[in-house]
Amino acid sequence: MEALRARGLTKAFRVKRKDQGLGGSLRSWLRPEWEEKIAVANIDLDVGRGETVAFLGPNGAGKSTTIKMLTGILHPSSGEATVVGFTPWRERAKLAYRIGTVFGQKSQLWYHLPPLDTFELIGRIYEMKRDDYAKRREDLIERFELGPYLRTPVRKLSLGERMRCEIAASLLHRPELLFLDEPTIGLDVVVKQRIRELIRERNRSEETTVFLTSHDAGDVEELCSRVLVIHHGGLLLDEPVERIKRDVLSRKTITITLAAEVSPEELPCVQGTENVAVAGRQVRLEVDLRRAGVEEVLSGFIGRFGIEDLTVEDPPMEEIIKHIYGER
Numbered sequence: 001m002e003a004l005r006a007r008g009l010t011k012a013f014r015v016k017r018k019d020q021g022l023g024g025s026l027r028s029w030l031r032p033e034w035e036e037k038i039a040v041a042n043i044d045l046d047v048g049r050g051e052t053v054a055f056l057g058p059n060g061a062g063k064s065t066t067i068k069m070l071t072g073i074l075h076p077s078s079g080e081a082t083v084v085g086f087t088p089w090r091e092r093a094k095l096a097y098r099i100g101t102v103f104g105q106k107s108q109l110w111y112h113l114p115p116l117d118t119f120e121l122i123g124r125i126y127e128m129k130r131d132d133y134a135k136r137r138e139d140l141i142e143r144f145e146l147g148p149y150l151r152t153p154v155r156k157l158s159l160g161e162r163m164r165c166e167i168a169a170s171l172l173h174r175p176e177l178l179f180l181d182e183p184t185i186g187l188d189v190v191v192k193q194r195i196r197e198l199i200r201e202r203n204r205s206e207e208t209t210v211f212l213t214s215h216d217a218g219d220v221e222e223l224c225s226r227v228l229v230i231h232h233g234g235l236l237l238d239e240p241v242e243r244i245k246r247d248v249l250s251r252k253t254i255t256i257t258l259a260a261e262v263s264p265e266e267l268p269c270v271q272g273t274e275n276v277a278v279a280g281r282q283v284r285l286e287v288d289l290r291r292a293g294v295e296e297v298l299s300g301f302i303g304r305f306g307i308e309d310l311t312v313e314d315p316p317m318e319e320i321i322k323h324i325y326g327e328r
């Protein structure tokens with residue numbers, strides 16, 4: 001069964017044309033000229049029930065606009081969509097009972113209230129039966145380990161604590177489809193990991209469909225089975241995450257801070273390392289995981305140099321998308 005289907009979904013915004021400089025601003029104010037800006041161009045989407053899909057693209061590609069249309073916030077200029085059987089912009093209220101949304105940059109919890117009160121309000125808004133609500137709430141509190149924060153006003157919670165509450169709140173009414181927009185933005189590695197585990201667990205145990213946008217390659221790799229890439233408003237790629245992993249996510253960036261300065265010639269030469277850059281005591285290099293392991297690269301340094309600090313990172317999403325774009 002399909003959770004989401006869109007055909008020819010398009011959104012054009014009417015924007016004021018503005019020439020450069022103060023004169024341009026004045027002219028556009030006195031005699032405005034309008035032009036059309038296509039934010040989303042004719043995209044088709046099919047997401048099956050229980051699927052976990054990453055919806056990626058560089059800044060301004062049209063991700064948020066698409067999500068806004070799929071959740072009924074925006075009316076498309078043309079095209080059709082059904083989300084869990086509803087046309088979002090015509091049946092927004094009905095749809096709200098069946099989907100959950102989490103926007104990493106925008107809290108949906110009442111800022112001055114403790115999460116427990118927000119849960120209570122959500123339970124009532126979604127007209128949940130009292131015993132079902134109580135059982136569901138207790139289950140989420142336990143799984144998301146929210147006990148210590150339940151009675152603290154949201155404004156006093158750390159970002160990681162708040163995000164756990166946000167996701168639990170979005171799951172309270174048992175949505176079939178969860179829209180996650182940058183759910184791990186600004187979180188540290190440990191909290192990110194925990195949040196990904198919790199979402200994965202919900203997908204497994206309740207078959208919750210996940211539609212995620214993120215600039216974090218880790219979210220995509222660990223949470224999703226399929227990747228859709230949007231660029232300049234149009235769909236550019238639809239592939240299993242396994243293929244992306246093999247072809248694009250097969251790189252890691254290692255940054256090592258050494259105890260003393262080194263010159264590039266002194267560095268160990270390991271096959272599979274590329275783009276090595278040395279700046280004072282800091283060495284930055286990329287590893288092609290198909291040719292060498294992180295361990296293998298690090299072992300070239302350990303013992304030969306004193307190491308003060310070390311980070312291993314995924315390539316930034318912009319780079320991954322650039323790579324995919326280059327390939328096409």
Ligand SMILES: Nc1ncnc2c1ncn2[C@@H]1O[C@H](COP(=O)(O)OP(=O)(O)OP(=O)(O)O)[C@@H](O)[C@H]1O
Binds near residue numbers: 013014038057064
């Ligand atoms: N209300 C609006 N009026 C005019 N143009 C808009 C409006 N909302 C979005 N746009 C434009 O539509 C394009 C797509 O924007 P959108 O916010 O969907 O991109 P995005 O992929 O979500 O980007 P980001 O990763 O930066 O959040 C951009 O060029 C943006 O400037």
